[in-house]
Amino acid sequence: xxxxxxxxxxxxxxxxxxxxxxxxxxxxxxxxxxxxxxxxxxxxxxxxxxxxxxxxxxxxxxxxxxxxxxxxxxxxxxxxxxx
Numbered sequence: 814x815x816x817x818x819x820x821x822x823x824x825x826x827x828x829x830x831x832x833x834x835x836x837x838x839x840x841x842x843x844x845x846x847x848x849x850x851x852x853x854x855x856x857x858x859x860x861x862x863x864x865x866x867x868x869x870x871x872x873x874x875x876x877x878x879x880x881x882x883x884x885x886x887x888x889x890x891x892x893x894x895x896x
Contacts, residue, residue: 851877 848864855862864877 847874847876851875 851862851864854860861883862877863879863881863883864875865879866875867873
């Protein structure tokens with residue numbers, strides 16, 4: 814039997830990709846910040862910081878540019894120092 818329409822696997826993959834894209838697009842605004850000192854630090858040094866920290870005990874979070882993407886080298890420093 815030959816199928817003429819899209820395969821079930823293709824439909825499921827497309828639906829999963831669409832749901833993932835929708836979830837990523839509904840995140841926090843790119844410049845949302847919960848700590849004003851971080852923006853001041855950026856202005857003083859002419860730099861761009863990305864921070865997301867969560868206190869596991871209290872659940873309190875600090876976010877600054879949490880919705881933006883940063884080059885992998887910036888993230889790699891964290892991974893290297895943790896190793």
